[in-house]
Amino acid sequence: EPEVTQTPSHQVTQMGQEVILRCVPISNHLYFYWYRQILGQKVEFLVSFYNNEISEKSEIFDDQFSVERPDGSNFTLKIRSTKLEDSAMYFCASSEQGIGYTFGSGTRLTVV
Amino acid sequence: EDKVVQSPLSLVVHEGDTVTLNCSYEVTNFRSLLWYKQEKKAPTFLFMLTSSGIEKKSGRLSSILDKKELFSILNITATQTGDSAVYLCAVGSQGKVIFGPGTSLSVIP
Numbered sequence: 701e702p703e704v705t706q707t708p709s710h711q712v713t714q715m716g717q718e719v720i721l722r723c724v725p726i727s728n729h730l731y732f733y734w735y736r737q738i739l740g741q742k743v744e745f746l747v748s749f750y751n752n753e754i755s756e757k758s759e760i761f762d763d764q765f766s767v768e769r770p771d772g773s774n775f776t777l778k779i780r781s782t783k784l785e786d787s788a789m790y791f792c793a794s795s796e797q798g799i800g801y802t803f804g805s806g807t808r809l810t811v812v
Numbered sequence: 813e814d815k816v817v818q819s820p821l822s823l824v825v826h827e828g829d830t831v832t833l834n835c836s837y838e839v840t841n842f843r844s845l846l847w848y849k850q851e852k853k854a855p856t857f858l859f860m861l862t863s864s865g866i867e868k869k870s871g872r873l874s875s876i877l878d879k880k881e882l883f884s885i886l887n888i889t890a891t892q893t894g895d896s897a898v899y900l901c902a903v904g905s906q907g908k909v910i911f912g913p914g915t916s917l918s919v920i921p
Contacts, residue, residue: 733909743855743892743900791854793909800823801846801902801909803854 702726704720704804706792712810713782721777721807723792725738729802731795732775736760736788743791749775750798782811814839816912818901824918829891832897833915835901844904845877845884850914851897858886858899915919 705724713719715762725732734746747757749767764786775794779786792804816837825831837845844862848855859868861884862879868875872891877884888895898914 748907800860
């Protein structure tokens, strides 16, 4: 069954450093998303991406964050100048028609 | 503000019991309601509901949506210890998905 692949599965970074989280969505999907889940809290929407541009973003997704689809397969989330409170599980998801969503297995980001 | 509410937040049952998990929502531009099961890591897809009154079933799990009353239920019959997880309800709106807080289900032998 097709799946969304995320790398790395766990990343540890120092506060203030930049990180790039990578995702390979399902190949025929057109809608891409990033979510995060702080430990013990609910899954929170960050951003959606369609037709090579951001279609919606939450208030969490400020200037510290950016997304990119650098080629035909990858979808990345960049976090500049990481803060301790950015520590969370980050999930990528993709959708064929923007209705049903398939999640990747997540990247656990730990900022120290 | 868009919101998704789930109840109960936590539930402990014995193996063999039947459980009903509730999800209500207030979301503009509703497109779909989704149920996910989250164990250790990523949510895994259970159901997607877009139409009222049509029950979806998968084994011991079933779900139905009421778009007029803005809620959905997820039923699990003959629960097993492997059903222990957090069950997430999410509503797909234009461009985003809003998650509820989840119901933590523990099934004890």
